[in-house]
Structures are given as structure tokens and as C-alpha cells.
Amino acid sequence: MAAQIFSAILVILIGVGGCVAYFWGANKVVDLIFPSRGVSGQAAIDNLRRQGLIRPWLFIGPALILLVVYLIYPVISTVITSFQDKSGHGFVGLANYQWAFGDGQFRNSIFNNLLWLLVVPAACTFLGLVIAVLTDKIWWGTIAKSLIFLPLAISFVGASVIWKFIYEYRGEGQVQIGALNALVQWLGGDPQVWISMPFWNNFFLMVILIWIQTGFAMVILSSALRGIPEETIEAAVIDGANPFQIFWKIMIPQIWGTIIVVWTTITILVLKVFDIVLTMTNGQWNSQVLANLMFDWMFRGGGDFGKGATIAVIIMIAVLPIMIWNIRQANREGL
Template sequence: MQQLFYAILTMAAGVLACVAYFFGTNWILDKIFPSKGLSGAQASKNLRITNAIRPWLFLGPALFALTVYLVYPVIESVWLAFHDKSGQEFVGFRNFIWMVNDGEFRQSIFNNFLWLLVVPAAATFFGLIIAALTDRIWWGNIAKTLIFMPMAISFVGASVIWKFIYDYRAEGSEQIGLLNAIVVAFGGAPEAWITIPFWNNFFLMVILIWIQTGFAMVILSAALRGIPEETLEAAVIDGANGLQIFFKIMIPQIWGTIAVVWTTITILVLKVFDIVLAMTNGQWQSQVLANLMFDWMFRGGGDFGRGAAIAVTIMVLVIPIMVWNIRNARKEMGGH
């Protein structure tokens, strides 16, 4: 109850602080540049000034937060990547040379590549299929709500749920893990699924696919509803069946949206961290780049230089996809 009280108190304080900032800054601005009780020319001038300043009062906190929590960390990470473990001595490209020759880093790159191959494709595919199917049934909105619900769960919370699904007990013991219970019910032997090298990556990927399918479904469902009815009616008149309409009429018209969803999930996959940390902590050859960076920078490694070098690598991998995604999204918006 104490934790709940503090959580409610924190949220209330945050809301009150936002309200106070909103009214306070506007009140101060109107006091400095009043528009009431002045001559027409002066009032008009002050009104133009306040209209020019007021948007920046709203954007100010967000810009400050972006600077402190995004811009500064990027600059500091690039700086640390070229320094030693303490961040004091300049070492040039030594951290990047170590990174290329490190076996765990290469394993992380390989695992991230597997995630990139599977998760965006699977989440987008399932999201598209579900979006198309739920639009055709009367209880489609209920189904969409249920499928979207995992998006409301944190990655760590989802990992805890799936840890119970993958839970392992010794053979002969009662299996509380859903997957092993099913396997034993069909006469198989229980397995410690997340400890099996290589395959455990796919068991972890299922968690992110489960979460992101709801996101893909919502975006693609909106895109499907935006397809002009005339094109679908024309296809039906021409004798096209359901599959032909779906693959040859509907998908080509929403291909840009599919690409945006795909690349958005791809960016998320490159930064995947919480699931691996909560499920395996990178053990059993399941390490990924973000978790490796965390290990070197904050845990047993304690090497700011190497951790920052891995962070810069993740950033370099993400930036081209992010730029392409933004450009494609702008084209989509411009087209509508």
C-alpha cells in the first residue's frame, strides 16, 4: 500500500507541476507583454511577440528533456568510445579493434541478425493477417483489443509471463510451465528451453513478436480501411477471389505502411535489451548488443570505453533505418 501511495502521489505531483507550469508561464508572458489596456499598435506588437514565444514555452520542457537524455548521452558516448575504461585516457580506435576481435561481440551480432530476420517479418505478417481477418467478423474489435493488450505490458513483465510458460522442472516432477506441461502430456520429456543454445534465441523472439503483433495490427488495420472501396468492387466484378484481392489489390496499396511498420519494429529489435536481461541475461549464447553494452559499461566489465563503443555501433546501425523510416512516413503522409 505504501508503494501504491507513493506512485499515486508522484503522478499527482507530476500533473500539478505540469498545470502550474502551463498557467504560470502563460501568466508571466502576459504580464511581460500585455495586450490589454494598451494602444492598438503596442497591443498588436505584444500580441505578435506572445504568439511567437508561447509555442516555445510548451516545447521547452520537451526540448530540455531531449537535450539532457538524448543529445548529451550521444555526444558523451562517442567521446567515451575513444577513451580507456575510466574515460580519461584517449586510446583512438582500440575499443573498436577489441570489439571486432571479441567472440562475445561477434555472437551478439549474429544473434541480433537472427532477431532482425525473424521478429520484424513475423510481427508484421501476423499483424497484417489479423488486421485483414478481424475486419471481416462481427467480434473483430474484441479480438483486436485482446491482441493489442500485450502492448500495455512492459518487456520485463512480458518476460516474467513467458518465464512461467518456459519453466522447467526435472523429469518426473509436476511441470508448472505451460510448454513443458503440454510436452509431457503428449509423452515427451521436459526441456529447459531457454538454455538450449541457438534455439533459445527463437524462444525469446516469440515474446517480442507477441508484443509487437498488436502494434502492427493496429497500424495495418487503419491502412486497410483507407483502401478505396471502388478498387475492391472493381476487382470483385472482374472475378478476383479473396486471395487475389488481398495479395494483388490490397497489399500493393498499403506497401508503404507495411514498410514503415517493418522498419519501426526493426529499430526496436536492434535495441532489444529487457527481454534478454530478464530471461537469460545473455547466457547460453543468447547475448545481444544492448545487453553486452550494459554488461561492459555498468556491470562486471566496468569499462566505459568498450561499453560506449558497443553503444555507438548500435546507434550507427539504427540511424540509416530510422532516417529511411522517417522519409517514408513523410511520403505516406504527403500522399494523403
């Protein structure tokens, strides 16, 4: 444990130190090549102009290089591989895409992803909005928001391990250490292996992502609610509107754009969900989703690069339009 902690600290120090050294050194080199001190007249003005042109690239240049190497090139490579065979060398045309839409496991993964899309964004947005409204009305609201936001700081794998203990099942006659089964047993019911119940296990897995992402929705929506002009609320109160009418007819319309942004942001996350399913069920008991199916075809059982890449491309095609619309909407809302 100590070795891992030391390694993590060392990586952070090297990473941060390297960034500081790079930007300090790069700016120093620019100052040496195009000095603005010790020269006068037009030469100083020209050097300052050149420095202004070069310095932004010193900051965005490394990011652009990493973007090309770790995002753009892999995307192009994945698209090409999706038209190739198991080894990733022989061209097979659209055979992998024909396989995908004719495969039962792929269709089951699509169905599960649709379930996640229907439930998780709606639940996170609704709960986040309700919590944001309620916590703004109480004196300990900041503390409540901090506690609700806390799961967002936990990795998906870490959150899954926590919930695995909640859903834990022990055999008949044994003490149930899982919180849910202990509660069911206390109420007189029979303990269940919750995550191995086909169809319903999807909802038990969704609870984990809802638990994590509700804090995100709450923070964004709380900020939007505070931006509502008080005059509109006061005018509604004077006109005799009750709290429910104020909420639905005055507040919601004014933050509708932000609600959509939150909804679509969580939708993009749901389309890529992987860690939770892998940790909790490994895709067993009909809980497979597209990202896990891609992982299985790409890296397990000898691997099939063509089929794995095909699923990756399908996920990308599903995410891309939502992401583009989300960015435009966020820019329009000033988020």
C-alpha cells in the same frame, strides 16, 4: 506494496500538477509582460504578435532542454568515451573498435541480433496484417483486436516473467508447472529447459517480442486497410478476382508504404532489444545481444567504460539510418 502505489500516485500528481502549473504560470507572465487587454491600437497588435512568438517556446522549450541534457549531451559523451580506456579517461584511439570486431562474444551478439532482425519484424508484420484483414471481416473483430493489442500495454520485463512461467522447467519426476512442458509431457514427450538450448533459445525469446508487437502492427495496418478505396475492391470482384488475389494484388500494393514503416519501426526496436534477454537468460547459453553485451561491459565486473561506449555507438550507428528513413517514409505516408 501500498507504499509503492502511494509513491507512484504521488509522482503522477506532482508531475501532472507541475506541468499544469508551469504552463498556466508561464502564460500568465507573458500576459502580464505583453498585455493585449487595456491597451489599444498598434501597442495591442505588437503585444499580440510578441505573445504569438513567445508562446510556442513555452511549450517546446522544456522539451528541448531535456532533449539536450538527456539525449544530445549523452550521445556526444558516449562517442568520446568510445575512444577512451577502461576508466573513461585515457585516450586509446580506435583500439576499442578493433577489439569489438575481433571479439568472439561481440560477433556472437551480432549474429543473434541478425537472427532477431530476420525473424521478429517479418513475423510481427505478417501476423499483424493477417489479423487486421481477418478481424475486419467478423462482428467480434473489435474484441479480438483489443485482446491482441493488450500485450503492448505490458512492460517487456512483465511479459518476460509471464513467458518464463510458460517455459518453466521442473526436474525429472516433478509436476511440470510450465505450460509448454506440461503440453509436451501430455503429448508423450520429454520436458526441456527451453531457454538454455543454444541457438534455439533465441527463437523462444523472440516469441515474447512477437507476442507484444503484433498488436502494434495490427492496429497500424488495420487503419491503412480501411483507407483503401472500396471502388478498387469492387472492381476486382467484378473482374472475377478471388479473395487471395484481392489481398495480394489489390490491397497489399496500396498499403505497401505502411507495411514498410511498420517493419522498420519494429526493426529499430529489435536492434535495441535488452529487457527480454536480461530477464529470461541474462545473456547466457549464447543468447547475448548487443544491448546486453554493452550493459555487461559498462556495469559488470568492474566496468569498462570504453568498450561499453563502443558497443553503444555501434548500436546507434545501426539504428540511425533506419530511423531517418522510417521518419521520412512515415511523413510521406501521413502516419
